Amino acid sequence: MRGRSVIRGLLRAVFGGRRRRRKQGRDGPGPGRRPAALPRARAGGPEGPSGPGQHEPDRTEGLTGRAEGLTGRTEDATNRAERLSGSAERAVKQIQEAFGHSVELVARTFRTARGRAAAAVYINGLVSTPSIAHYIIAPLSTDRDADEPVAAEKEPVRTLREAIQALTSGKCVLLLEGSPAAAFDVRSWAMRSVDQSEVEPSETGPVESFVEDLSTNIVLIRRRLRTENLQTERIIIGRESRTDVRIVYLRGIVRDALVEEVRSRLKKIDVDTPFDVHFLEEMTTDTPWSPFPGAMTTVRPDRVAAMLTEGHVAVLIDGTPMVMIVPGTLAALLQAADDYYSNYYVASFTRVIRWIAGLIGLMASPLYVAVISYHHELIPSRLLFTIAAAREGVPFPPIIEALLMELAFELLREAGLRVPRQIGQALSIVGVLAIGDAAVRAGLVSPLMIVIVGISAISTFAIPSAALADTVRLLRFPIILLAGVLGLFAVTFGLLLIMGLLIASRSYGVPYLTPFLPVSSRGLRDAMLRMPMWLQWYRPWQMVNPGRRRQQAPGQMPRPEPEEE
């Protein structure tokens, strides 16, 4: 059954788009006919405004009456939509029952100076208790004229769901007899400070990196884009986690259709917990079966700010420093933020090196296998003798040799990620020098194979996007198998299939190989080569509003001022 479902999934990957397009006509429309709107990427869950991926401030409509969904959730969800009692004592009971009388939930009851019953409810560890005491309880208890606490931010709380959301967000819910409940922001929890990034180090540019706290991350972006057009929209995703997700974009620059698409895809997600942006990426991608990443991810605020000005949309999720940027194209995945912090010649050279590195990372081992196995005539004679001498005594055919060494490298790499840092360094040295050298001495592999595997490994590390580097490493294996079966012909076949996948892929409607295929002369100014800043007049046109394609005035090439006569 599982095999059949896998086959069905693969077939759907080929035919699936056609199945959707059948609604327009069996072959899609003929040329010139207007199609129905193409469906968005599938995500679990029902469509419609009452889906679990709610868009704030839609709080009162919930899951009531949904027939589908997880067993036992409907009734439970209905209770959450009930209004909070006007009586402080009953409201406290409602909240305590909802939280299962959890010990972290604290309900501090007191009487106001006017004699009204009140309760300050909060979750211990998420709030600053001195702030609660000083700004909420104290003013009400002592000042007869005080109607409400002193607070910069106050949010009405009408339902149990809103109360739960506020409490889990680190707010204090104040229940006052005869008055509507309200939540006050008194968040204070331990969090990592803004530090430099370890996964995206910078040689010459800013070193700040995002952290796990969403508010801090938004601030880091706002410091770089001090414009009222920087929009943030909030979506709550996750039945259990109620995770705060933000869509960030520059109003007026980005196409409204793109923002709407991002919004609608995220709202359709129906899960217990979205762990990370990669989770969101998988749930909203245009090509769910493609091994290539469908979006960019970064931990650098400067990169996010730059992408936003180009018309991308950023998605931030509370609890992870990774930010997802859509649409993602192959060219963008091979760019690094440091490209803009160095001279354009250097940046262009570095980018070309990365593209070559990607190719080497994918093709080095397969080409070795193909040439050694089938196409000796391609090797110059002297090199051929050297290789033959080196391979003398190696008991395995080149394909086995290559697979063994690639697997060994992957094992070492994975082990190096899991062990403590102090041992990790030693492990890599042991792996490279000791095991590789021992394997050669034992005659298991040829020295050339070690060199090839080492070069392809280093090449994948030159790819800025970790997700893309992982994909390259993954795809290397089937290409090695093809090379071992039918030599360069099969390698070309595999490469063409990969190219076909890339050509057919889109990210939120934008072709994945933009600006190479389809060719966009404006986009090519900042694709493989980086033209000088004074020549980059335009934003990528697929994502921006037609009136905002120009991002700088032309003719800004630095020139000496003409001498006055």
Added chain:
Amino acid sequence: MPLTHLGTDRPGRVPYEISWWQLCMIVVSAHASVVVSYAPMVSSRIPPVRDAWLASLVAWVPGLVLALIAWWLAKRFEGQNVFEFAFSIFGRSLGAVINAGLVVYLLYWAAVVTREFSLFMASIVYLRTPEVVFSVVFLILAFVGASQQIEFIGRTAELAGPLTIGGFALLLLANVPNMDFGMVRPMLAEGWRAVAEQAVGPAVVIGDTAWVALLAAPYLNNLAHGPKALGLGIGITVFFLSAGALVLMAVFGPELLAILAFPALSATRLVSIGESLERLEWLMLMLWIGAIGVKISLLLFGARLGVTSLFPGARPGAVLLAVAVVVLVWSSVVLPTMPAVLDLFLAENLVRFIVPLQLVPLVFAAAALARGVKGSG
């Protein structure tokens, strides 16, 4: 406006569109694959004339005319593919018969092309590998291409075309040291009749633009650019046919060319750059395989369009799979041996087998004019 219209600011146009440059590259890819492998500019007459390069230069006229007729049809029946305007021109019954015939012809030609290239691969390198393995590989590539619609084929051609052009240009330049221009002199020593005979092969190759335009031109995002695309594609093909004929004649001479099965490949084997960069035929083959994929994709795409026009309820994916299987089976029985394939490129056989398909635009245009039928778009 749906999201996938990003990049096309004109509402009402489908995403399945190609630019003029993509159409040009489709034309180049469709020609380049056979030019590089079987060199019809010198193989259509045995022995070839020394002025084969001149023959290629004069052979473009019929192909260009037929291609422009196909474009004119696409413009006249804007918004319809060839099978749809066949119904418009000939009516439902006769149109169905004609479409069925067109489908059969496209399948046949796809089988022939698949067989050509699979035999080519099996003959030059993989002597012990059954040709069916290569047929399957080519058809898988073509299946993937055709299943993704014309837009995908256009983008693949946009990648494969320049690579093939670059590879062929490298081959020509790298063979300059091996050329002996005495082999092509004196000019017109064998007369214009021999040149005309030699021109049949290139003319038929360029005439393939007719069915390429018939299938692909309706999907141009701006039909006004059709002549530009077709003209440039044919121009590039003519250049390579002519330059290729000149180089091959200068390197090998007519006697040797008469017995070489794959002269272009043999020329690649002579290339030696700096005494270390040798045996570039594999580079050429790798660059050329993408062009083959484009050609067969287009044929499968056309066949599938035709079948779904006859059976509107059929699922396109299933139809395409069936079409690919038919082509695979047919390619196993058509042109059973390599000599049969090589004979296909003789002038008389080329005219017999492929020219009928190339005349389809002419027939359609004549019928459309005679009946006064126009499209509604």
